[in-house]
Amino acid sequence: MSAPQRPSEAPIIHPELKAQDDPDAIVRGGRRLDHAEGTSKPLRTQPPEKQPRGAKIHGNRPIDQAEAAARFIAAPEHEKMHDERLWDLRQKRDREMHGIDEWEELRSLASAIKEHTLTHLDEYLDQFEANARSNGIHVHWARDAAEHNRIVHGILDDHGAKSLIKSKSMLTEECGFRPYMASVGIEVIETDLGERIQQLDNEDPSHIVVPAVHKLRTDVAEVFAKTIGTDPGNSDVHYLAESQREATRPLILAADAGMTGANFVVAETGAFVVCTNEGNADLSANVPKLHIASIGIEKIIPRLDDLAVFIRLLSRSSLGSPITQYTSHFRGPRAGGEMHVVLVDNGRAERLGLAEFWTSLKCIRCGACMNTCPVYRRSGGLSYGATYSGPIGLIIDPTFNARKYSNLPFASTLNGSCSDVCPVKINIHEQIYAWRRELVKRHEVPFAKRAAMKAAGELLSRPAAYRAAIAAAAVALAHLPRFVIYNGLNAWGRGREVPHPPRQTFHAWHEANRRGKT
Numbered sequence: 001m002s003a004p005q006r007p008s009e010a011p012i013i014h015p016e017l018k019a020q021d022d023p024d025a026i027v028r029g030g031r032r033l034d035h036a037e038g039t040s041k042p043l044r045t046q047p048p049e050k051q052p053r054g055a056k057i058h059g060n061r062p063i064d065q066a067e068a069a070a071r072f073i074a075a076p077e078h079e080k081m082h083d084e085r086l087w088d089l090r091q092k093r094d095r096e097m098h099g100i101d102e103w104e105e106l107r108s109l110a111s112a113i114k115e116h117t118l119t120h121l122d123e124y125l126d127q128f129e130a131n132a133r134s135n136g137i138h139v140h141w142a143r144d145a146a147e148h149n150r151i152v153h154g155i156l157d158d159h160g161a162k163s164l165i166k167s168k169s170m171l172t173e174e175c176g177f178r179p180y181m182a183s184v185g186i187e188v189i190e191t192d193l194g195e196r197i198q199q200l201d202n203e204d205p206s207h208i209v210v211p212a213v214h215k216l217r218t219d220v221a222e223v224f225a226k227t228i229g230t231d232p233g234n235s236d237v238h239y240l241a242e243s244q245r246e247a248t249r250p251l252i253l254a255a256d257a258g259m260t261g262a263n264f265v266v267a268e269t270g271a272f273v274v275c276t277n278e279g280n281a282d283l284s285a286n287v288p289k290l291h292i293a294s295i296g297i298e299k300i301i302p303r304l305d306d307l308a309v310f311i312r313l314l315s316r317s318s319l320g321s322p323i324t325q326y327t328s329h330f331r332g333p334r335a336g337g338e339m340h341v342v343l344v345d346n347g348r349a350e351r352l353g354l355a356e357f358w359t360s361l362k363c364i365r366c367g368a369c370m371n372t373c374p375v376y377r378r379s380g381g382l383s384y385g386a387t388y389s390g391p392i393g394l395i396i397d398p399t400f401n402a403r404k405y406s407n408l409p410f411a412s413t414l415n416g417s418c419s420d421v422c423p424v425k426i427n428i429h430e431q432i433y434a435w436r437r438e439l440v441k442r443h444e445v446p447f448a449k450r451a452a453m454k455a456a457g458e459l460l461s462r463p464a465a466y467r468a469a470i471a472a473a474a475v476a477l478a479h480l481p482r483f484v485i486y487n488g489l490n491a492w493g494r495g496r497e498v499p500h501p502p503r504q505t506f507h508a509w510h511e512a513n514r515r516g517k518t
């Protein structure tokens with residue numbers, strides 16, 4: 001007779017998952033699909049809304065973020081879903097933050113550690129290099145994107161590698177790494193699900209943490225139907241994820257080399273740390289024998305003890321979860337393997353010398369500023385036409401190309417919410433404002449905008465003229481034909497209605513009621 005099963009060995013099934021009384025339950029193979037899968041009931045019967053595409057890129061011409069944002073807003077299902085998903089992340093972040101009494105101290109400490117490290121960057125990079133080499137890691141230095149790509153290509157060539165599995169890395173996006181690899185005949189396979197969706201759709205990531213957050217699952221179904229042959233009418237998330245896994249897993253297992261980025265690099269140990277929720281960095285690092293890590297030089301922190309501060313802040317700020325599912329430490333090659341680290345500058349040293357903007361290098365790429373930004377949430381990350389979108393993008397992108405990204409610092413309400421949520425206390429909204437001034441100084445702002453701002457400045461500095469203008473505007477607004485305000489030349493009037501002017505201005509009311517009384 002078999003021994004009775006002890007309670008600890010019995011499978012624990014939540015009553016809801018048994019689906020006994022739920023008429024809406026979806027049951028497969030005798031098992032109710034769990035929470036995420038259960039959301040896969042069809043959204044609608046009519047054809048799905050088409051996914052709006054990102055900004056149009058014309059060489060070095062300024063990106064028209066407003067035009068791309070208008071197309072995103074004109075797709076109501078996408079705009080609503082995007083806004084709600086990101087606001088949900090912001091709320092989860094707030095709940096986590098309220099659970100930690102010392103949250104503000106942690107932010108201050110993280111900021112201080114980063115500022116200390118950045119002001120001693122050369123020393124800590126040297127320390128990391130020496131320790132990494134003694135751990136058996138090959139360390140390379142790349143001045144820019146082109147050198148990074150050449151170095152990685154050289155390593156792959158030395159090993160005869162023709163395919164590379166890669167975990168999500170914004171640095172490699174910055175370097176144009178995938179197009180470069182395609183041009184030299186090396187296949188790159190993304191291991192992060194969102195990034196793989198974007199790769200198959202030939203699109204850049206739209207968010208630094210959740211790269212395909214702008215897509216409805218019907219968009220994903222369309223991409224997979226075209227690229228891996230799934231049923232175009234089936235947008236069940238379980239089906240889509242499983243199909244993608246089945247299509248990609250053989251490529252991962254057969255890859256010649258693996259690549260990761262790094263969230264943190266520890267100078268005192270010569271090790272680096274990668275945080276993911278899918279464990280995909282571990283696939284890239286552990287399946288092939290050759291592991292290459294591409295790392296921006298600003299990712300360095302002095303000590304292992306410092307890591308705890310950032311680990312407590314990172315996932316809480318980005319996804320509102322206490323910690324990422326995987327926090328993987330890499331200290332050297334595994335037995336029989338080879339590990340290379342490529343430390344990349346690509347404009348960072350120059351940014352460090354910019355008095356008003358150097359603290360943007362503290363960024364730990366959590367995405368919290370994007371999740372909270374009202375402009376980002378309603379316009380989608382691809383509308384920025386740049387590697388980095390949202391508030392952090394507004395202050396980093398112009399350091400790469402001030403002309404091309406000259407419109408971006410104006411895509412902000414300057415409400416300061418981005419600075420409030422930033423775990424490393426970057427004064428993001430002040431830097432956005434500083435970039436506006438800088439771009440005017442560099443003549444990178446269109447003449448019409450400069451002239452309008454100059455005229456507004458003159459008017460606002462002369463109280464009498466300002467009051468006269470307000471009175472004239474009130475009369476004009478009441479009597480002028482509509483097309484005078486709502487025309488193609490007035491960007492402000494697109495999507496906005498000017499409110500009816502009040503019968504009495506605040507100044508007139510104050511004169512009549514409060515003068516001499518306060």
Ligand code: SF4
Nearest residue numbers: 363364366367369422
């Ligand atoms: S600027 Fe701050 S909030 Fe934004 S991604 Fe970087 S660390 Fe996160």
